Amino acid sequence: MTYITKPVARHPKMRHNALGLEPRDYEGSMSTLCAGCGHDSVTAALVQAFFEMDVEPHRVVKLSGIGCSSKTPAYFVKEAHGFNAVHGRMPSIAAGANAANRDLLYVGISGDGDSLSIGLGQLCHAIRRNIDMLYLLENNGVYGLTKGQFSASADVGSVSKKGEVNRNGPIDPVSVALALGATFVARSFSGDKKQLVPILKAGLAHSGFAFVDIISPCVTFNDHEGSTKSYAHTRTHMYEVVETDFVPLRREITAEYGHGDVHAVTMHDGSVVHFRKVAEDYDPTDRGAALEHIADVRKRGEVPTGLLYLEETGEDMHGFENTVEGPLVELPYEDLCPGSGALAELQKEWW
Amino acid sequence: MRRSTAPAPPWRGFLSDPWDRKGAPITGARGTQQGMEPTNTRDPQYYHRVVDCQWACPAHTDVPQYIRLIAQGRYTDAYMLNRESNVFPGILGRTCDRPCEPACRRERVDGKPVAICRLKRVAADLRESVRHRLPEIPEVKNGRKIALIGGGPASLTVANDLMPLGYECVLYEKLDKLGGLMLTNIPAFRLPARVLQEEIAFITDMGVDVRLNTPVNSLKALLEEGYDAVFVGVGAPRGKNLELPGRYDTDRIHIGIDWLESIAFQHIDSVGERVLVIGVGNTAMDCCRAAKRLGGTDVKVMARRGRKDFKASDWELEDAEGETVEILEYHAPKEFVVEDGVLKGMKFDIVEWYEDDEGKQRARPLEEVLIPCDDVVLAIGQDNAFPWIERDMGIEFNQWDMPVVDRGTMQCSLPGVFFGGDAAWGPENIIWAVEHGHQAAISIHNHCQGIPLTERPPFGMNLVTQKMGIHEWSYSNDYNPASRTPMRYVDLEERLRSIGTEAELGFNVEETAREVQRCLNCDIQTDFAANLCIECDACIDVCPLHCLTITDNGEEDDLRQRLTAPAENLAQLIFVSEDLPQTHRVMVKDEDLCVHCGLCAERCPTAAWDMKKSDLLIPYAGHETWPTLATV
Ligand SMILES: Cc1cc2nc3c(=O)[nH]c(=O)nc-3n(C[C@H](O)[C@H](O)[C@H](O)COP(=O)(O)OP(=O)(O)OC[C@H]3O[C@@H](n4cnc5c(N)ncnc54)[C@H](O)[C@@H]3O)c2cc1C
Ligand SMILES: Cc1ncc(C[n+]2csc(CCOP(=O)(O)OP(=O)(O)O)c2C)c(N)n1
Ligand code: SF4
Ligand code: SF4
Ligand code: SF4
Ligand SMILES: [Mg+2]
Numbered sequence: 003m004t005y006i007t008k009p010v011a012r013h014p015k016m017r018h019n020a021l022g023l024e025p026r027d028y029e030g031s032m033s034t035l036c037a038g039c040g041h042d043s044v045t046a047a048l049v050q051a052f053f054e055m056d057v058e059p060h061r062v063v064k065l066s067g068i069g070c071s072s073k074t075p076a077y078f079v080k081e082a083h084g085f086n087a088v089h090g091r092m093p094s095i096a097a098g099a100n101a102a103n104r105d106l107l108y109v110g111i112s113g114d115g116d117s118l119s120i121g122l123g124q125l126c127h128a129i130r131r132n133i134d135m136l137y138l139l140e141n142n143g144v145y146g147l148t149k150g151q152f153s154a155s156a157d158v159g160s161v162s163k164k165g166e167v168n169r170n171g172p173i174d175p176v177s178v179a180l181a182l183g184a185t186f187v188a189r190s191f192s193g194d195k196k197q198l199v200p201i202l203k204a205g206l207a208h209s210g211f212a213f214v215d216i217i218s219p220c221v222t223f224n225d226h227e228g229s230t231k232s233y234a235h236t237r238t239h240m241y242e243v244v245e246t247d248f249v250p251l252r253r254e255i256t257a258e259y260g261h262g263d264v265h266a267v268t269m270h271d272g273s274v275v276h277f278r279k280v281a282e283d284y285d286p287t288d289r290g291a292a293l294e295h296i297a298d299v300r301k302r303g304e305v306p307t308g309l310l311y312l313e314e315t316g317e318d319m320h321g322f323e324n325t326v327e328g329p330l331v332e333l334p335y336e337d338l339c340p341g342s343g344a345l346a347e348l349q350k351e352w353w
Numbered sequence: 354m355r356r357s358t359a360p361a362p363p364w365r366g367f368l369s370d371p372w373d374r375k376g377a378p379i380t381g382a383r384g385t386q387q388g389m390e391p392t393n394t395r396d397p398q399y400y401h402r403v404v405d406c407q408w409a410c411p412a413h414t415d416v417p418q419y420i421r422l423i424a425q426g427r428y429t430d431a432y433m434l435n436r437e438s439n440v441f442p443g444i445l446g447r448t449c450d451r452p453c454e455p456a457c458r459r460e461r462v463d464g465k466p467v468a469i470c471r472l473k474r475v476a477a478d479l480r481e482s483v484r485h486r487l488p489e490i491p492e493v494k495n496g497r498k499i500a501l502i503g504g505g506p507a508s509l510t511v512a513n514d515l516m517p518l519g520y521e522c523v524l525y526e527k528l529d530k531l532g533g534l535m536l537t538n539i540p541a542f543r544l545p546a547r548v549l550q551e552e553i554a555f556i557t558d559m560g561v562d563v564r565l566n567t568p569v570n571s572l573k574a575l576l577e578e579g580y581d582a583v584f585v586g587v588g589a590p591r592g593k594n595l596e597l598p599g600r601y602d603t604d605r606i607h608i609g610i611d612w613l614e615s616i617a618f619q620h621i622d623s624v625g626e627r628v629l630v631i632g633v634g635n636t637a638m639d640c641c642r643a644a645k646r647l648g649g650t651d652v653k654v655m656a657r658r659g660r661k662d663f664k665a666s667d668w669e670l671e672d673a674e675g676e677t678v679e680i681l682e683y684h685a686p687k688e689f690v691v692e693d694g695v696l697k698g699m700k701f702d703i704v705e706w707y708e709d710d711e712g713k714q715r716a717r718p719l720e721e722v723l724i725p726c727d728d729v730v731l732a733i734g735q736d737n738a739f740p741w742i743e744r745d746m747g748i749e750f751n752q753w754d755m756p757v758v759d760r761g762t763m764q765c766s767l768p769g770v771f772f773g774g775d776a777a778w779g780p781e782n783i784i785w786a787v788e789h790g791h792q793a794a795i796s797i798h799n800h801c802q803g804i805p806l807t808e809r810p811p812f813g814m815n816l817v818t819q820k821m822g823i824h825e826w827s828y829s830n831d832y833n834p835a836s837r838t839p840m841r842y843v844d845l846e847e848r849l850r851s852i853g854t855e856a857e858l859g860f861n862v863e864e865t866a867r868e869v870q871r872c873l874n875c876d877i878q879t880d881f882a883a884n885l886c887i888e889c890d891a892c893i894d895v896c897p898l899h900c901l902t903i904t905d906n907g908e909e910d911d912l913r914q915r916l917t918a919p920a921e922n923l924a925q926l927i928f929v930s931e932d933l934p935q936t937h938r939v940m941v942k943d944e945d946l947c948v949h950c951g952l953c954a955e956r957c958p959t960a961a962w963d964m965k966k967s968d969l970l971i972p973y974a975g976h977e978t979w980p981t982l983a984t985v
Contacts, residue, residue, distance in 0.1 A: 040889065
């Protein structure tokens with residue numbers, strides 16, 4: 003952890019976004035994580051994504067559980083709303099908050115321990131409900147905060163810092179999400195912002211549950227030789243299945259594609275995701291094929307990355323539940339609380 | 354990593370290699386990327402350039418180190434450190450042209466440089482006696498005898514450097530006091546006599562054989578006296594004249610530098626109420642401010658050009674205007690109006706400047722004006738003059754009648770005769786005169802030992818980590834957003850009452866404490882070890898000024914554009930590392946705006962970045978060579 007505050011001095015030629023803000027306006031307080039933690043890079047990628055998406059800081063809601071990863075909402079968008087839930091229970095809080103105010107931008111930050119052990123049930127139901135939020139799983143294969151025990155994402159054969167070998171099979175968050183019907187499934191690497199930032203931006207634009215599994219090395223407890231979640235291992239084993247370009251609404255489409263098929267998916271808000279296939283015959287809109295392909299890549303011992311699946315037609319929780327259009331705070335009092343007469347009328351149904 | 358063409362590290366292990374399948378070529382060493390060579394940070398000049406102030410200072414004064422010493426209250430140490438390179442800290446802390454300040458990184462970061470010069474004065478004002486810390490002078494001399502002509506800062510510096518080596522120095526000065534223009538032309542309200550005298554005495558008391566009132570009238574004759582070497586530091590003593598109608602019809606038209614000299618020697622103590630100063634350089638600024646103190650109530654500085662082309666520095670203009678001097682632009686002098694031997698005024702053309710077909714600036718007169726006045730002071734420049742150097746003795750003079758002097762060695766075409774200060778290439782300033790003096794001393798020392806003058810002692814560098822603990826450094830790395838501390842002056846009325854009253858009050862302890870914290874410690878370098886980097890991006894993410902990038906190597910122009918923030922200030926270097934172990938990309942740092950906060954080093958998990966103090970070892974006469982680089 004660092005004691006000084008980040009110098010207020012700014013690059014005189016820094017870009018400003020449509021709101022007149024600089025990237026640094028999306029920062030939070032100084033990180034207290036270990037120097038070199040992948041989670042800090044994810045934070046930096048989020049800062050960049052918010053900046054580039056012209057997000058109004060006061061419209062952001064940051065939610066998390068417990069873990070080093072779950073501490074990171076303190077380090078970005080200091081003007082945003084935030085809720086630090088108990089271990090593994092962030093999805094419930096997200097569901098409640100989103101039910102109450104559907105107009106805000108929900109960003110959940112979790113870890114492999116938080117999401118795949120204690121909170122696995124919560125995650126499954128958040129996917130099932132298709133809660134409109136961006137959900138990041140900062141995956142380091144260990145419980146970082148409690149000093150490096152294997153988590154449920156640790157690969158078989160992966161070696162702990164003290165030399166212990168993991169024998170339990172891993173839960174692959176991406177496969178789980180696909181199997182449960184998630185509408186936006188991606189995997190990336192904290193050390194590859196070129197890939198990560200467009201995915202985060204697409205995730206922010208997605209209407210529904212946008213799930214991003216991010217390999218985010220724990221530099222203190224899981225960055226050694228024999229780890230399959232280290233910087234070096236991830237770099238040499240990540241296999242980009244699809245390349246993604248995200249073209250937000252309002253921006254001209256200027257990207258040029260030299261080779262390969264380009265598949266475009268228009269998002270709910272009008273922005274466009276371009277998929278450039280790297281793997282032969284990969285279709286990021288075919289759930290079954292995606293699951294199969296990912297399984298093949300994993301069998302080879304590689305880590306499939308990219309925006310692996312996208313379905314932009316899905317209804318979210320509000321659609322399923324047939325809720326009112328706007329946030330509850332904006333409902334007139336009479337509508338929100340129609341009075342005892344209306345209640346009596348309603349109760350007649352069960353008389 | 355995606356799009357990377359880098360080979361996998363050899364220990365990669367048991368799985369297939371994704372890069373192979375993508376058809377990426379695998380190469381060694383520099384990878385497949387053509388591009389810049391790794392930066393050699395062990396060359397002392399690389400980190401020297403990062404210390405913008407020190408790089409800009411002709412004498413390479415170690416500014417950040419003396420500022421830290423001042424911050425610690427070690428004024429005497431700060432003074433001595435200054436003295437090593439600039440010899441006259443008390444004088445320069447008041448009068449230096451301060452090339453360091455426009456160069457200061459702080460200006461690029463928050464718009465105003467650190468008040469480097471004024472802090473130098475603090476060290477000089479608050480120091481204790483330094484007599485016992487001055488170099489020891491050997492009692493037994495080395496048998497070499499050097500003549501120094503002129504008693505200005507250039508000659509004095511040569512004496513300062515050679516006396517401790519056992520040389521016998523004989524200094525000839527035509528006036529009855531030493532100091533050169535520092536004494537005769539820089540007015541006492543900017544430079545009190547006691548400060549000047551004390552710092553000159555530090556040198557003359559080394560045992561210099563000073564011969565006052567002794568102009569050298571023949572170089573030939575002097576050489577016949579058997580000197581081993583001669584240094585010519587006679588300055589540029591001739592003030593430029595303005596030949597216009599009426600010039601010689603009155604005695605109220607003065608040559609600026611002569612007029613200031615007469616004031617310094619108290620031959621002149623008054624002036625008319627309405628004074629026109631012609632020219633708008635440094636001399637003009639001193640003339641107009643002096644006029645204000647000698648009875649001038651309506652003092653005008655007349656400039657032919659517009660403000661952006663003025664030679665005087667902004668702070669000099671501010672000082673003059675602060676003393677109610679009026680500065681008039683676009684007035685080209687035309688005629689002195691003298692009636693019955695009495696100066697009535699001066700005629701000017703008001704001009705407009707335009708560019709002619711060849712791109713030259715030209716003035717077009719618009720209208721004529723008459724500006725009444727009682728005195729005119731001409732401050733339009735100085736010329737050199739060497740009537741006492743015989744032209745048949747082997748000293749080559751060029752088309753402008755200036756001696757041909759070698760920029761590196763200070764020697765003219767006659768071996769053993771050296772020039773420096775304003776005498777070498779025309780009027781400059783004190784700090785350049787000092788640097789010329791240092792270089793001439795090195796040359797004289799080589800000359801006397803039969804070593805070629807081009808074999809000059811090299812620069813050296815010490816580089817030492819500043820790490821004290823995990824997040825503890827031996828310097829204050831916390832960025833302080835304070836704005837530049839303004840100088841306070843003696844109250845205007847009181848200030849103008851006497852020419853001997855020093856105008857500036859200097860910083861008090863509180864002001865000093867505040868200003869020292871603005872220094873960005875540019876000598877505490879971000880030093881990089883590529884082999885340790887795991888490419889976690891932590892340093893890149895944390896850097897508040899977006900100085901760092903990990904990217905594929907490339908040619909400089911291309912690389913500069915591909916950085917986190919484009920490196921558009923071409924005057925500033927970019928650092929390029931060796932290939933990084935994992936992806937064979939390179940770490941690039943744009944030095945331009947780094948505030949040396951050390952956050953990159955604090956957030957680096959492997960100490961690939963470290964904060965190391967670079968200490969430039971400056972060669973002086975008599976230092977053999979510096980020890981080889983010490984790094985920790
Ligand atoms: C009005 C004015 C203000 C200035 N203000 C500043 C300032 O604020 N800051 C700054 O850095 N610079 C300033 N300068 C410039 C600075 O003073 C000179 O650049 C510097 O003094 C040059 O030093 P020097 O040793 O080369 O020569 P000088 O200082 O000119 O000294 C030469 C000496 O040689 C003597 N001499 C000349 N001929 C002979 C001879 N034949 N025999 C024996 N002795 C001889 C002269 O009497 C004189 O004492 C100013 C100059 C002027 C004119
Ligand atoms: C209910 C509950 N059980 C257990 C813990 C102990 N605990 C704290 S953090 C953590 C694991 C966090 O792992 P992960 O989500 O992967 O976060 P990381 O630190 O690795 O980013 C555990 C088990 C807790 N805080 N609360
Ligand atoms: S323990 Fe691991 S996960 Fe936690 S901050 Fe340190 S490096 Fe990051
Ligand atoms: S010291 Fe490091 S973090 Fe600080 S400004 Fe310089 S490069 Fe950036
Ligand atoms: S923080 Fe250190 S290890 Fe990480 S990228 Fe920077 S230099 Fe390399
Ligand atoms: Mg974890």
